[in-house]
Amino acid sequence: MSDIRIVKASGQAENFSEEKLLRSIQRAGVPEKLRREAVEHIREKLYQDMPTSEIYRHILEYLGKSPYPHSGSRYSLKQAIMDLGPTGFPFESFIASILNRHGYKTETDVILPGLCVSHEVDVLAEKDNQKIMIECKFHNRIGSRTDIKVALYVMARYQDLTVGWINRDNATKLKEVWLVTNTKCTTDAIAYAQCMGIRIVSWGYPEKGNLQEMIEKEKLHPVTVLTTLNNLQKHLLLNNHMVLCRDLADNNLAFDLLKLSTDDVKKLKEEIEAL
Template sequence: MKHVIKADGTRQPYDRYRVMRTARNYGVPDDYVIEVAAEVERHLYDGIRTRDVLRMIHTYARKYQPGVEGRTNVRRAIGMLSPKPDFELYVRALLKGSGYEVEEGRILKGRCGEHEVDAIARKDGITYFVEVKHHHNHHRMTGLDEGRIARAIVEDVQEGYKSGRNHFTIDKAMIVCNTKLSAHAKQYAACWDIKHIGWDNPKEENIASMVANRRLCPITLIKGVNARMRKRLVNAGIVTVGQLLGESPDVVAEKSGIPVEEIRFLADRAKKLEP
């Protein structure tokens, strides 16, 4: 069995499923992801670094999906958002686009204290409070602390509801971060039934799979969006490609204060990101 070396120096067995999943997240059609994996495996050797595996996936995926170049920049684009309010608004849009009912953040009263949460989300009959964690460096791992805090909030709010201090309760905690999760963070979240959405976790619902829908990509993915434009668009409530394209350039210009010619230019580039 061949092993790969992760960025932190640890070894793990090569996993064909992860290669196929990455290719699929790059936009490679399902019929061809096995072809990408086969190409990678022809050049695989024991002790290869994960960055070299990713480089090969990127190279071979371009045969089947010319738009791969833009997709590989999504993580960097999310890292370019500011934690507040950009990333909070982006997470709400991401969850809404993934089938959740989403409300703005609020203060939840617990038995022993009050807790300000970033959003409330509902899906399949479950109500979550949402905490977001943003790292500018998208290679940084998200650790245990957020999970420990989330568990304490759930317990306190549920006890507050039982004691009559709060007429609104939640079922579970959800943490959304733009980076990968440490092994300890994954283990803790699974043990305490905390929904922890990271870049590639969990397998069924993660940020990488969500942004396979290009309209859910952040506006910072569009070439030409500088810091000034980003701030104005965010202040106008526009944080995704889909939100930018969902209204006419005249309306976006009026909301954001950006000249309509610049909005048309950005919209033209945004359309090219779509498959």
């Protein structure tokens, strides 16, 4: 299969890899036998320069018709995060909720004084008496990357804030700066961040502690991953600051808000449990 090219959303072509596809399906918790069958299903449909988006669609359809239909929800995690948009505000709430589950205290949209100007910090996190400035960069278009301009912007704001608190006794003393994004970062952005001490948490980077791992390890999937809810219902939850599937499991307020029947509540709970 190495002679079959596939085209990523960025436009970049690469050789099709069964192993890579198997790993991506495995992360969704799909049983081994079904993983092999799904790859065989794709193998039969492969053609030269096939878009990865089409492969993704075929996998979702295949899993949806399998004995494990909810595994498709886990497989669609990356798209589900993009569906938090179009604005970045739900993504900020999502990141704050993830960090809360990992032992951090968080605030969102905090205004802090810098030396030159005040800055709105997307997420202000605290753990072990260490305060962290977190910049959330959200993309809702497949193939987008977070580039060095974003890293430069984050560092400039952080430096203004850290110099600013030196001259203010009561100012929030920041110890770290993070750049969190739902896409991959360019090599220049990563190199600059490593040089300047910015911690990047992105899709697949770093190898340990990346965004995907933080979500999957603790099962912190966003509500947009759910197939038992329509888009209107999902965004109704987001608008009411309910961003994690785990927050819905026994949340009668959410069920009332969505006006779900007893049968629909049962189906929703089953899908959440399957995650």
